[in-house]
Amino acid sequence: MTASHSAPRDIAWAANSDAPGFLLGLYERMVMIREFEDGVKFLFLEGIMPGTIHQCQGQEATAVGVCTALRTDDFITSTFRGHGHALAKGLSVQELLDELFGASTGCCKGKGGSMHVGNMAQGMVPGIAIVGGGIPVAAGLALAFKMQRTDRVAVSFFGDGAVAEGAFHEGVNMAAIWNLPVIFVCENNLYGASTHVSRVMRDTHVARRVGGSYGIRAEQIDGNDVLAVYEAAKTAVAQCRAGNGPVFLELLTYRLTGHSRRDPCHYQPKEEREEWTAQDPILRFGAALVKRGLIDDAGLEAVKSRVRRDFEAAVQVAQRQPLPTTNDLTTDVFA
């Protein structure tokens, strides 16, 4: 059933989201994530940055497409692979880098780290690194929004791997029976760590399975097409705000980097990697913007340079930020 997973070639243009600024903004946000991830990988491999990392190169369109459809006061839950979600939800490069460097100026004061980045003021719960663990939590956020009679929406990001976890089913079922304003976003990148989806489910069309079983609207979408993702998310958000949630979105995408740290990805067939490299969401969207005449190749390059410069500057700052002191060890345990 993985045939459906080979990414479509075309960008589905959204009718009413084509203001040039908006489109260029989407592009820049994706580039920001890519540069962040590539830069962090370098810092990590050079031993300059501590900890471990799980990165999202190749998946930028899912984070940006979904989060662009949200308000700041909508909440997302994320995973161990949360840098992209964070930047897409509006966390700053600086607060993230500071966190990754373990500085007290980091978004979680250095206590969270790469797997747990978040900023509640920005609408992002610190990443929950237990696969599937954020799914019921997002349902809980949505339950609160509903009980508080607000129109806020919760979004839970998770991978294809999470679909096997009990927490997924328990969370989706409760959201369904209580009509909660929550959007479940499954970033199906074909692998859970080194394990291909076809080894862990008989039918890999997750959206069809979930829609059928839980009686909620579920769609499978080209997750490397940022506009398609954005449009789907916008529709889902509207549905949830109108009290007709939840919605399930399966975004087909691919991880162009290792699962974590120094993973050489030997479990991914070369042809598969190549096919998906050609479907790089940034390349695709960049080419589409050029084709539309909104920008030229030099312009795309300029975006990248600018973003990279900002990143480099932030790295300089981050490395000089104050670290927590041992007094901070025992704070923040209790309110």
Next chain:
Amino acid sequence: MTASHSAPRDIAWAANSDAPGFLLGLYERMVMIREFEDGVKFLFLEGIMPGTIHQCQGQEATAVGVCTALRTDDFITSTFRGHGHALAKGLSVQELLDELFGASTGCCKGKGGSMHVGNMAQGMVPGIAIVGGGIPVAAGLALAFKMQRTDRVAVSFFGDGAVAEGAFHEGVNMAAIWNLPVIFVCENNLYGASTHVSRVMRDTHVARRVGGSYGIRAEQIDGNDVLAVYEAAKTAVAQCRAGNGPVFLELLTYRLTGHSRRDPCHYQPKEEREEWTAQDPILRFGAALVKRGLIDDAGLEAVKSRVRRDFEAAVQVAQRQPLPTTNDLTTDVFA
């Protein structure tokens, strides 16, 4: 979606299972369970029997229909509501009663109790009273059978309530991807404790949901028709023995007694109870046997009397069985 749940009126006669002895045997086994449960209820309410009880009056056809299709060396997992499964799988009234009275002659030496009756030699794992807990365990039994290259089959009994538990999904999914010889038997009796199924799932057609999501054969069957259950189980067993498992069977039935102990069932609408009382599997099957001319009403009555006499005699014995001594407290912890 609960329309599908109102029980059909007719007995589906099995073509090739109509040897009179076989049919009368099914009947007697169901009566044995009913008499056991009614007798135990009395003993419990009178304060003669210790502990707590969860009973299966009204659901006798599920246990008997399924277990009749099994060999002794096939294994079942059961729940807190396991008396019927036990008797259907061939445990004796005596070893069960002894267990319920806490005697050292009980099937689990009195250490298990009502919620944990079982006998490995008879192919029954002690009841697992954590809702959903037996489901992955049954998959594990089936995995062993498969690795051992036997044609044994595992059956997991559980209720509609278990379908919301993560353990259910994790277990069924693994059974599916590994083609395990396991039959999942969901006794859908409309309620998990006091909670109606429609409150805990959007679509209450469990078989359709499970079949669709896990890509396994799944059927919904009149669970108060012992022959229909038997035929479905026989087919499922053959499929599993042939290496084409797993199979999911949803058996529609109804609990004609309290959830536990002294539950007055005030949450069940009177009409619903009445409708289902008319669908009592023993009455239905008895009437069908009479109609077929295999037995008359006096004969049915005689079966009941005989079974009851045996039960009463077993109670007399059970009350005189030796109890464990405090030395037994610390045995059986480690092998």
Next chain:
Amino acid sequence: MTTRNLGIAESLREAIAEEMTRDERVFCIGEDIAVPGGWGGAFTVTLGLEKKFPDRMINTPIAELGFFGVACGAAMAGMRPIADVQYGDFLLLAADQIINNIAKMRYMSGGQISMPLVMRAPVGATGRGSQHAQNLERYFTGVPGLKVVAVSNAYDAKGMLKAAVRDDNPVMIFEHKLLYGSKGARFEPGAVDATSDIPDGDYTVPLGKAAVRREGSDVTILGWLLMLHYSLQAAERLAAEGISAEVIDVRSLSPLDLETIGASVRRTGRVVIVEEGPKTGGVSAEIAASVMEECGEYLRCPVRRVASADVPVPFTPVLENAYRPDVPRIVEAAREVMQF
């Protein structure tokens, strides 16, 4: 002041109703609550509350991991959930959400998040066999970020539940099946009277404090839940033998109130800890080790732990009774430490 004599189930129900009235962020979430014609959870604590709060009694599917996760999310978003399991044993299904998310979320967010979440769990061996009988205190005592209390009478039950609801941290409340005072169809054989005279009007009982239930000078007996009651009965018998036992209701298992406990130990020099649940790895171990650290120089003899055997809970009454510490064993332990 007028008072009413209530059992724990009733006083908890009253506390929940009052807190839900006072603060509309408070809601209940659990299995078989708010079902018309149902029982109000496994032990009648929430009986009838759905009539008063139809929108704030969330009856869940049987999905403990999931609904503790839901409670976690709701608490983060400004609600104040009271989540309960029907039997403490099922907390093990939710352990990931409780320990990995609920207890850690504040710390790993660098203090951004408050988690005002109350969890309630009935514990204790009561003729139900191994999987509906455990004392779960050991698994949650000492989990950083979590407060743990155990209530042994109706006054505390009401006051501590209220304090827990108002606390901005996750609080686990352990209750004992034999102490609820549940009535009618939910009556428990072997139940012990834990009723209190409950004053009208609002009050809270602070979460971090132990309570001296009986003063004495020879030996300090520490217990909680059912074992506190047995300890008091033992103290009565010991008094008849001329042994003066001070009995402390530990009550706050996390954090431990070492001030109250230590003050007593410094006077008596002898300690017996009574715990329902296997001895090895129990809460008593922590109490014993802490007492030794806190005031070891005052101990005349090693701290004695009276606890259950290291076995799963057996069903048959004769073994369950042997499993559960009883008054004679407590008396015997006290006599033994009196040898020093």
Next chain:
Amino acid sequence: MTTRNLGIAESLREAIAEEMTRDERVFCIGEDIAVPGGWGGAFTVTLGLEKKFPDRMINTPIAELGFFGVACGAAMAGMRPIADVQYGDFLLLAADQIINNIAKMRYMSGGQISMPLVMRAPVGATGRGSQHAQNLERYFTGVPGLKVVAVSNAYDAKGMLKAAVRDDNPVMIFEHKLLYGSKGARFEPGAVDATSDIPDGDYTVPLGKAAVRREGSDVTILGWLLMLHYSLQAAERLAAEGISAEVIDVRSLSPLDLETIGASVRRTGRVVIVEEGPKTGGVSAEIAASVMEECGEYLRCPVRRVASADVPVPFTPVLENAYRPDVPRIVEAAREVMQF
């Protein structure tokens, strides 16, 4: 006898391969094992075993509760599974199957069932933040029906894993990420050398025994996993100050080998227990309480626990290092008990 110097990951791999060869009932079950081009689980322990045993390396979906349940069922049916989690923290998801089924099944069946099931879990703080860092020993030590060991060197790792596979009871083996000696892409910064000279041929190390790693007469230092190594380093420093520390690798956490520990304490009269993980409610509490009961009269002073702060594991290296007990803190504690 020829020997080969191996790390823990390698020696575990060898043990598994040998046991699978010896007994075809043995199989492995876990996440990301047996994937061609994969890593052999999170820490390379099962790397390449799928080539030799294509049918007995079961790569599971991410479903810890489920696959521990599967392992439970398979063990009941006569197989001898080795189940592993990628990080010990995920055991909390499987806690119900482990504690309610796996550990109790024999007892509640009245002795009908054997549960020859090995569970492996990496623990320890290693720069990954709160949810990939916990020391889970506390949650499983003292669970009736479960044996618990913690291996601190490659010789023990191989021998205890083999003993565990041959044991008819469930055995939980804790391993430390900084001790695996994982290589290549799975190398861990901060790793400590835990290699051993592994003899050719079969051997086992009994499960219930502690090991004296260094003899001494002034103070008994008890540790396991990484803390055992730190304790040995501390003993070295103490020796330079003229303090003779006996260092015991507790190794068997359940049951505790109180014979070996007690014999040492009776000689030294002073005890320091070193544990990675929050102090409150840790395994050290049980050890301290047991030591007091076993040989309290020989203690010159209260047992000292050197453990982590009562906080979730912080990410930033400066705090993680402060969280984890280190050599100076152990030395300091030993000096303090030497005051008595």
